Amino acid sequence: MADVTQKLSQKGKNLVIFQFISVVLKELRRHRTRSALTISGVALSVCVLVSLLGLGIGYRTSLIQSIDRLGYHILVTSKGCPYEAATLLMQGGVIPMYMDEAIHREILRDADVAITTRLFLGSLSVHREGFSLVTGIENSFLEMKPWLTFQRGEWFGEGAADEVILGYSVAAYYRKNIGDDFPLKGLGQTFRVRGIFDRSGTQDDGTIFVPLGVAQRLFDKQEKLTGIGVKLKDLSRIDEFSARVFEIPSVQVITMAQVQRTLLDLLGTARFFIGTVAIVAVAIAVLGVMNTMLIAVFERTREIGVMRAIGASRGDVFALICAEAFTICTAGGIAGGGIAVLGSRMASEAVRAILPFVPAGVLVQIDGLLLIGGIAMAAGMGILAGIIPGWRASRLHPIEWMR
Amino acid sequence: MSAILARGLTRIYRRSAEEIAALFGVDLVIEPGEFVAITGASGAGKTTLLNLIGCLDRPTSGLLKLLGRNVHALRGKDLEIMRRQHVGFVFQDYCLVPTLTVEENVALPLLFSRALHQRNRVRDLLARVGLQDRSDHLPRELSGGEQQRVAIARALVNNPEILLADEPTGNLDSKQGNEIVALLRDMKLTIVLSTHNLDLANRADRQIKLADGRVV
Numbered sequence: 001m002a003d004v005t006q007k008l009s010q011k012g013k014n015l016v017i018f019q020f021i022s023v024v025l026k027e028l029r030r031h032r033t034r035s036a037l038t039i040s041g042v043a044l045s046v047c048v049l050v051s052l053l054g055l056g057i058g059y060r061t062s063l064i065q066s067i068d069r070l071g072y073h074i075l076v077t078s079k080g081c082p083y084e085a086a087t088l089l090m091q092g093g094v095i096p097m098y099m100d101e102a103i104h105r106e107i108l109r110d111a112d113v114a115i116t117t118r119l120f121l122g123s124l125s126v127h128r129e130g131f132s133l134v135t136g137i138e139n140s141f142l143e144m145k146p147w148l149t150f151q152r153g154e155w156f157g158e159g160a161a162d163e164v165i166l167g168y169s170v171a172a173y174y175r176k177n178i179g180d181d182f183p184l185k186g187l188g189q190t191f192r193v194r195g196i197f198d199r200s201g202t203q204d205d206g207t208i209f210v211p212l213g214v215a216q217r218l219f220d221k222q223e224k225l226t227g228i229g230v231k232l233k234d235l236s237r238i239d240e241f242s243a244r245v246f247e248i249p250s251v252q253v254i255t256m257a258q259v260q261r262t263l264l265d266l267l268g269t270a271r272f273f274i275g276t277v278a279i280v281a282v283a284i285a286v287l288g289v290m291n292t293m294l295i296a297v298f299e300r301t302r303e304i305g306v307m308r309a310i311g312a313s314r315g316d317v318f319a320l321i322c323a324e325a326f327t328i329c330t331a332g333g334i335a336g337g338g339i340a341v342l343g344s345r346m347a348s349e350a351v352r353a354i355l356p357f358v359p360a361g362v363l364v365q366i367d368g369l370l371l372i373g374g375i376a377m378a379a380g381m382g383i384l385a386g387i388i389p390g391w392r393a394s395r396l397h398p399i400e401w402m403r
Numbered sequence: 404m405s406a407i408l409a410r411g412l413t414r415i416y417r418r419s420a421e422e423i424a425a426l427f428g429v430d431l432v433i434e435p436g437e438f439v440a441i442t443g444a445s446g447a448g449k450t451t452l453l454n455l456i457g458c459l460d461r462p463t464s465g466l467l468k469l470l471g472r473n474v475h476a477l478r479g480k481d482l483e484i485m486r487r488q489h490v491g492f493v494f495q496d497y498c499l500v501p502t503l504t505v506e507e508n509v510a511l512p513l514l515f516s517r518a519l520h521q522r523n524r525v526r527d528l529l530a531r532v533g534l535q536d537r538s539d540h541l542p543r544e545l546s547g548g549e550q551q552r553v554a555i556a557r558a559l560v561n562n563p564e565i566l567l568a569d570e571p572t573g574n575l576d577s578k579q580g581n582e583i584v585a586l587l588r589d590m591k592l593t594i595v596l597s598t599h600n601l602d603l604a605n606r607a608d609r610q611i612k613l614a615d616g617r618v619v
């Protein structure tokens with residue numbers, strides 16, 4: 001006679017678990033459509049959750065990286081909305097406010113300043129499609145961004161008024177090479193491609209550069225600037241410097257730390273709402289699995305009773321039902337995580353189209369840890385969803401199912 | 404020591420205001436190795452009695468001893484062990500798990516008693532009920548009589564002392580029914596079988612006739 005108190009060997013335990021799983025899988029196969037639908041529901045919610053968390057991580061990382069890669073410590077602009085200024089910095093938007101060149105001369109005199117670079121940003125229609133950012137720059141622009149190197153070509157020729165340097169993506173998009181014509185349709189003037197930058201992973205990749213003076217003339221804003229990038233000799237003196245610049249009328253100082261905080265705040269708010277959506281999706285999935293399992297328990301009342309009659313304990317019945325919910329959710333988690341990984345590129349593009357401030361780089365970053373976390377959460381959901389149905393099944397009174 | 408002993412065994416079902424005495428003051432003694440048939444019309448209380456003996460249900464009053472153990476004194480876990488180790492159950496409608504093969508169905512009680520290392524018993528039992536060639540089949544691929552034979556193998560796999568069979572031939576034609584009874588007769592253990600087929604009952608060692616919940 002088998003003795004229940006007898007210690008099971010590890011091999012014996014594995015065998016039991018294996019048999020349990022096999023019973024569960026066969027049960028799931030019996031209701032293929034229902035199982036598939038329930039698994040899809042879980043997969044969907046896990047996919048949404050993992051993608052959103054991946055977006056949070058990726059967006060943050062690329063945001064910080066993009067800001068670091070601006071090269072300036074400080075941007076001086078004319079007074080306006082700080083969000084607008086942030087937009088301007090991150091992806092270019094038109095700030096319709098300009099400041100005089102005189103301000104630049106004043107800043108240059110400041111003892112803390114190491115390098116400055118004057119910027120003139122405008123947006124134009126290029127060819128036929130949409131608007132592109134045109135930025136007027138001067139030589140010190142490259143000093144600010146030592147990583148910005150030429151893939152082909154070189155810096156503007158002395159006094160040239162019809163030359164452009166293209167960001168990496170612009171050149172790739174329009175299939176332009178050195179010496180090609182580059183019409184700026186909005187200005188009715190055709191330029192020649194003088195240089196093409198290497199990929200920098202920042203907004204510079206999508207920008208068309210012209211000499212500062214040319215930009216001012218094109219937009220008919222002689223002696224005007226949209227911004228001045230400043231690098232300090234000693235970053236720790238940033239507060240004193242800001243205070244001094246603040247004295248200059250109608251000028252605002254945007255430190256990169258500030259920009260970072262502003263954008264991360266914005267991201268935080270968005271993530272709160274997105275997170276709520278994700279949690280609701282997960283809750284719906286859990287309820288869906290729970291519902292499926294309750295129906296399964298109801299349908300199988302007699303079968304569960306027979307199992308009890310042939311020796312299943314309440315714990316066994318509970319474990320069987322829970323394992324079924326667990327299997328559904330884990331399968332859903334693996335499928336959902338997989339879809340999220342495969343779809344992260346597409347999700348990045350979708351986000352790029354929707355969000356206001358989109359840094360360059362991979363937006364939806366799903367690493368191994370996040371993936372495993374998502375699957376583990378799905379498995380946890382399964383156990384959660386199995387508790388009530390499993391408890392119900394284990395409580396069925398034997399003679400109720402004998403009838 | 405008797406295999407089964409009952410004194411004044413009573414089971415009353417309460418349904419709102421109504422009380423139904425399905426079993427009332429039943430006395431009986433069944434010795435180890437006996438093959439006993441419980442007979443009686445439908446509603447006489449046969450199922451109720453077998454459920455009590457099988458520890459699937461608890462008596463309202465009276466004494467019930469299985470293998471010398473007072474069932475009334477057993478708590479949930481011990482009742483489970485009693486069901487799992489000492490009693491095998493066969494139902495009228497076989498009650499095989501439809502998703503599992505013949506072999507897996509027979510092995511299922513071993514899973515619940517954590518005795519999968521005894522799986523060689525499954526093949527032996529299938530051979531004893533004459534289904535050694537059907538072990539990979541699903542229940543729906545078998546005839547009623549064959550399914551019932553699988554159910555008998557399943558009831559015996561944990562090597563119980565007592566086998567309970569509630570109208571095991573109720574869904575079978577007389578030829579298949581006879582085969583089942585013949586098969587049970589060959590098993591050397593205490594068997595309590597309920598039936599309202601008197602021909603089959605006559606092949607038992609002894610008959611206990613129930614009417615309206617009492618032994619007559």
Ligand SMILES: Nc1ncnc2c1ncn2[C@@H]1O[C@H](COP(=O)(O)OP(=O)(O)O)[C@@H](O)[C@H]1O
Pocket residue numbers: 399403416417418423424425443444445446447448449450451452
């Ligand atoms: N769960 C129950 N609730 C109420 N009455 C029941 C229940 N089970 C059985 N009965 C009643 O008890 C009596 C005996 O039933 P049962 O033991 O099933 O008889 P048999 O198996 O001999 O046909 C019948 O009158 C039946 O209606």
Ligand SMILES: [Mg+2]
Pocket residue numbers: 449450451569570
């Ligand atoms: Mg009956």
